Amino acid sequence: MAVLRLDVQRNIERLQDLYLLNPSKYSTLEEILEKEVEDNTAKKVDSCARAVLWLSRSMDFTIALLQRLEEDSDQKCFGQLVESAYMVTLKPWHGWISSAAYKIAMKLIPDRKMFISLLVGKCQDYAALKEEIRKLAKLLQPFLDDIHAMMAKFRLDRLKST
Template sequence: MVERERDEGEAARALTSGPLQQQEGAAEGESDEKAGDEREEEEDDDDDDRDEEGTEWSEIRLAIDELSPPARLKHGDGDGKAAASSLPTLRFLALSHLLVRVLDKIGPTMAVLRLDVQRNIERLQELYLLDPAKYSTLTGILEKEVKEGTARKVDSCARAVLWLARSMDFTIALLQSLEEDSEQQQSLAQLVEAAYEVSLKPWHGWISSAACKIALKLIPERKVFTSLLLGMGQDCSALKDEIERLALLLRPLLDDIHSMMARFRLDRLKST
């Protein structure tokens, strides 16, 4: 009787310490290790997110991102390769806002141009908000004003689109000249004046030209402007690469906008 109880006890211990129990223990160990790995991965992801959130992008990098195919799709730009004639109004406004921020870095000397840009943005934005579906593209806006006979008026949205595009011409011309003059043989004032001569001056009347001529005398030092253009942790070499990339993306878009304005015979409008 005693021997039978002892045998049964040994059998029970054998079962509890046998292969099945060992497999369960191993499974629990693997589960714990897997959970630990997942926690580590989550912590790594959190660190990556913190790095991304802590990165301050420059206006140039933001513009590049806005012009990239994913951004075009986000704003409803078809396959991301649509012509400027179907350029979403929201994306054009986003680029225009970035333009204002670049002008701010030149300083108060660009106050006149900045004010014009801001007014044009607000005018275009107000019309868009009246009917976002109807005015979702620049073409829709121009067609509406041409049909109504208001496209050539001083306060038209067609003029706003035209002058915003010309202001972008000025900005990209300035940035490219800054990038090309790597030996810094010219001052910022000289670069700004050269960009103005090829982009805005042909369309300015004597009042606007006189105001810009005065502003050129108050341009800050070149190194100050360059340092303000740099994003966090960015060097001049990276800035040069980004300017080249921005020009590659923005130039074709601006050419398409000017072609669109020409089709509506609005490309030769001037200011006072």
């Protein structure tokens, strides 16, 4: 998870850095994407457009995984839930290097009980966690839909990794 967390952090920092260059000019994601499309830099590996794209895809994966965890009543092993979420959210966009990294990461995931205990913490039970997952998904989905629509508007929604 540390590698994923570092990747997410780098993408956020890339957006923050550009924003801080000129907060009035880059006050929205759309303005950032528009600038990069105009400059022909949006499809570059280190672009803010790619940062937005992969942040949204990471959130798609996270929401899909949490929803599967919330819906599944201990029927499937955690690895199956991760695999299912990965197949519909990230796999279509991963090249061979990213797919290979995913396969390695799959060997390092915790078991279901450990993962749930990390999410639940000390002050919550599993039923409360399930309700929180439902609320989170309901809150985030409209934002993700807007981001996906914006990426499609600029024709940046089909970019793949290596």
